[in-house]
Amino acid sequence: MKKQWNDYLYIISALYLILGFFNIMFAWLGLLCFSIPIIISIVKGNKAYCNKYCGRGQLFQILGTKFKLSRNKDIPKFLRSKWFRYGFLAFFMIMFINMLFNTYLVFSNVKDMKEVVTLLWTFKLPWNWVSTDMFSPWVYQFAFGFYSIMLTSTVLGLITMVLFKPRSWCVYCPMGTMTQGICRIKHRGDEF
Amino acid sequence: MERKFKLCYVSDECVACGTCMKVCPKSAISINNGIKAKVDANKCVGCGKCAKVCPASVMRIGERV
Ligand code: SF4
Ligand code: SF4
Numbered sequence A: 001m002k003k004q005w006n007d008y009l010y011i012i013s014a015l016y017l018i019l020g021f022f023n024i025m026f027a028w029l030g031l032l033c034f035s036i037p038i039i040i041s042i043v044k045g046n047k048a049y050c051n052k053y054c055g056r057g058q059l060f061q062i063l064g065t066k067f068k069l070s071r072n073k074d075i076p077k078f079l080r081s082k083w084f085r086y087g088f089l090a091f092f093m094i095m096f097i098n099m100l101f102n103t104y105l106v107f108s109n110v111k112d113m114k115e116v117v118t119l120l121w122t123f124k125l126p127w128n129w130v131s132t133d134m135f136s137p138w139v140y141q142f143a144f145g146f147y148s149i150m151l152t153s154t155v156l157g158l159i160t161m162v163l164f165k166p167r168s169w170c171v172y173c174p175m176g177t178m179t180q181g182i183c184r185i186k187h188r189g190d191e192f
Numbered sequence B: 001m002e003r004k005f006k007l008c009y010v011s012d013e014c015v016a017c018g019t020c021m022k023v024c025p026k027s028a029i030s031i032n033n034g035i036k037a038k039v040d041a042n043k044c045v046g047c048g049k050c051a052k053v054c055p056a057s058v059m060r061i062g063e064r065v
């Protein structure tokens, strides 16, 4: 099959993490991979984002197959169960709201901005080599929070990539679950 | 060709990620509603490429009925 432009979006996904490492403000661009899939699923009623445009899925596929970083084993049944998928989505949303709340606290001067990236919601990595004096502190707080989310999901995705199949992350990816849920609601009652 | 007698089946636990669609040599798979992959029985040759990459392992190659 001939390669198309959207087969190279994995480069953007990789660049995102790398650029964010040096300039945390790039984290803001991650909002695109939250909003685009949701908009597509609401407007078009499909998962075209996952199916065609998600660079992260492509990245895992390439690392897992071309670089042979995956054991290629079946994913445990519970990880693909409805309970786990929607449960993980709920957990993810709560953590997302918590991140927004922290941003708000910095915005209203209740808390100071922290130059920290939190991995797996637990490990705090000091991230003080980036400059944070161009915008207001809350803008950076959000960027650190968002980058934490993106890095955490990448690490989880890499772990399940190695253990199971390359794109195992797609089974429990909150965006994938949410857009599929939106499609289910949109196509309620349809035959398929 | 013996393979013609095989067909790919998708269970309801499909997450509609589209990984299978990308590897199918016959372009037999489509996901129109974002809910579940659909295999065109007229195009599928039962090669099993899709089942191999499916991250949820919800595809099965079976006999045509
Ligand atoms: S499930 Fe997530 S990682 Fe996989 S293709 Fe969809 S948005 Fe990308
Ligand atoms: S790869 Fe598997 S889970 Fe993904 S769309 Fe195809 S059948 Fe569904």
Ligand code: SF4
Pocket (backbone or CB within 6 Å): B007, B008, B023, B024, B025, B026, B027, B028, B029, B039, B043, B044, B045, B046, B047, B048, B049, B050, B051, B061
């Ligand atoms: S078995 Fe082969 S031909 Fe049939 S849908 Fe899967 S990849 Fe396509």
